[in-house]
Amino acid sequence: MYAWLIEIIHNLAMLLSLVLLYSLLRQWLPRTMRQGNVLFGVLCGGVGILCMATAFVYQPGVVLDSRTVVMAISGLFGGGTGGLIAMAIAGGYRWVVAGPGLWVGLATILAAGTIGILGRRLISRANWPPTPWQLWATGLIAHLLAFICLGFLPEPMHMQVLGNMAVPFLGIYPLVVVVFGTIMGKGEVWAFSLSRLTHAEWLFNEAQKLTRFGSWEYRLNSDRLTATPYLHELLSLPADTSPLSLQDFFNRLHQGDWDAVRLAFDAAIDGKSEIDVQGRLVKDDGRLLWVRVVGKPIVEKGKVTQLVGNLIDITRRKTSELELRANEEQLQTLTEELTAKNDELERFTYSVSHDLKAPLLTIGSYSELLHEDFAANDQGLVAEDLGHIRAAVDKMRQLIDDLLDLSKIGQTISESTPVDLNQVVIETQLLLAGDLRRSGASIVTAPDLPTVWGNALRLRQVMQNLLQNALKFGDPDRLLRIDIGWSLEPGGSLLITVSDNGCGIAPEVLPRIFDLFAHGPGQGAGSGVGLALVRRIMEMHGGEVWAEPAGPNTGSTFFLRFPPGPTPPAGFFSEGAQPEYTL
């Protein structure tokens, strides 16, 4: 009694397999619309044949099958191409089978397929997939037409058939079209969304690589860190390493940044603030990547349940930032040096003109006076005038000699050798023997002065200028005593001290005594260049010089510091060194 129902279910199960097969093949097989439609048409044609081959006896004398449903679906979802191919295949099979109902059988195939194609045309793409009503209307019209075709069966059969077929054709089949059309439509939407999603994901990954940022999501309760493929790459982890924990991330982080990053994460977990922190990732090859981690807490029901954020590779920016800062610092230093040099040059120019003017006035004036005194035959005054003139000439010569000497330092020193400072002191003492004897000064040298790396001639000049300076500023009330000592500083630098018991240096001039012409011409002695020369030579040796007063009127101590080690600093005594001043 219910055999027909089982047969219909049997038939419909076959249709279901069509849908499943279709959605399965859809992912692997051709993507373009036309290729998809051809495939779908072939499939529908095949299933149509299957339907006809498994036709069942609906009622005695009435053999039924579901080919019309398949044809309507083929037109609806395969379009003109799919529909025509399905009709051709199914129709071809029906032609081969032949028999008395051949023409009517063909007509039902064509009617259902054509209405399917028309339905496809009439339902706009914007409203795709079709609604159940649209599907039902298409199914109903297709089967109404097929039903009418049945009326062309031979006379004794047709009334009986029409009466029996009305229920499946007009009642069941349109509903079956609705069911399978809906499934097909959903499948299409799903496949379409999936392809869009896949594409979007691809685009997203490419964008992450280009902009060098990876995204992450951290679930608090499961300690699970989900990362995008590019973030895996940044963390030097295979893309399929999942799940990650927060510790995996910290393991890749430079230990020096742990505290700062941990603090930022803790604050976000407490819901206090968003994460924005910088740190370094350690790559497998030991390379460091500067990264910026940003993120925010996600609150569900008043509780922070997860954090989401990005990790951005800022190495390039950071590197250029650091470079920029280094450059700025270098520029700053250079500017300061240049400004200092400029200031010194300016002082120098003024001082030179000033100090050359003074003897000029002396010479000019006393030449005039010489005339007068000679005319007056005042022998005493003539001698005095001549003395002044001669002293002024001497001073000018000394000044010019010293300045030339100073300007030559950078050019003439070309080699450095080990220099025994004991020898330097002895030679300097010999050089100044006359002055030392006249002043009655005594020099006490510490035993075993060390040997330094430098230029013997220049170092002798240093010692000579320091001793001359001490002689010049001796205290007339006591005999001059000069102590030369040495010590090693903790850093390995050598410190040479030259102390005297002379009249000392006033604190306010102390900072300037190594400048050119700091004193101006003193009483007859010195050109104001000597200590500037000392500083210049010490700088050339990578060392420095400074002075400290022992107290008011209790002498001064000059300190010479030589850098540790025998290697002179870079650029030491370079041939190309420019003279500081051009005269």
Add this chain to the structure above:
Amino acid sequence: MANEEIVVHVEDNQAHADLIRRQLNRIRPEVKLVHFVDGDAALRYLLNWPPQEAAPNLILLDLRLPKVDGIEVLRQLKAHPEVHRLPVVILSTSNAQQDLLDAYRHGANSYLVKPLEFEAFREMIAMLCLFWLGLNTEPDKSHLRHSEVAHAS
């Protein structure tokens, strides 16, 4: 001598000091010239000169001096409650802006750049005497002297 005129000259260049002494002797033989070769000696004299000597009428000050710099001498003189009234004329070969600014900031009464020509130099000394020892009027020195003594005691 009650109205003896005194000029204090602070100058480290002996030739220039002699030059000024000779010119001053020639034009104003009655003027007493007191010469110091460094700033320290000048300050020691000026900030408490001997009671038997009158206060100077004019101080000629060079800028570049050993021991205590000219500007520092000027500063100390002008900071003194009594001595600051004494006219100080800077006499220097320098015409550097910095020196001029420093001198006037610390209260120099005049700034003269030593000319290089002997004639011009001689003329400048003559005009200097004419103005500062002739035309210029100064507060009563005896008052200064008394209050200075009072100040000292």
